[in-house]
Amino acid sequence: MNEKYNVYLVSDSTGETLDRIFLSLKSQFANFNYDKKEFVFIRTEQQIDKIIRECSKVKNSIILYTIVETKLAKYISNKSEQNQVPCFGILGNLILSFSKLLNQKAIHKPSAQHVLDEDYYKRIEAIQFTMSHDDGKKLDDIENADIVLLGVSRTSKTPTSIYLANRGYKTINIPLVLDHAIPEVLKLKNKKTSVIGLFADPERLADIRRNRVAIMRENNVTKYTDVKAIRDEVTKSKELFKKNNWPTIDVTRKSVEETAASILKIYEIQKNR
16 A cells, blocks of 8 residues: 655645646656645744644655745745755746846745736636626627637536636637527627537547436436437537538547647637638
């Protein structure tokens, strides 16, 4: 049995950046057995002392931190070394290297990435737009969308849309239902709006749909989970995408992040035509 590690994520802000980095890091180790504990808005030596005391009492402790204030970053590093706790700063060397490259001093301000600037308000607007247009709810202002996603049920349209919205892209997702015509408004779309088709392996979709049905405890959904019927749905959706010259993405084995990256690549290509 693998040893269990106790990972302490220490941030001087919300911890969002550190958490994402840790998710990427742990994905590289298939047999990494761990418990995780997060500490956010850590901005004093007293707070760090308390964390170090706790780590010292626990076997196999590891500290990962994002602290941009130089003095405090050195403090947690030194204290960890004194107590023989492995400690890794995520941003320190990167900030220093950038500072030298740009020939300017870093501001070392916690939460600087969360400043209420134009990009922040753009993201908020995109999120509000995307949520109000989820699942084909509202299509009369489709020309205001950056991206329109089409696909049969369970092709990750909503989570991908929300992810894109958090990146600042106004996204509409429209479910494709067998024997239902696509909204006419799609044919009138703004040239700057990218329409992209999502599809997945029918067997994979059947598994996902069965799980959803089990969770929701729904009845009379035989066709919804039938592989043959789903295969027909996917085939017809592909035909529709081809007929309208809409680029497609196979989301079968893709994470939301990977799908979004592919979408943005298509979006940028079309935008720069």
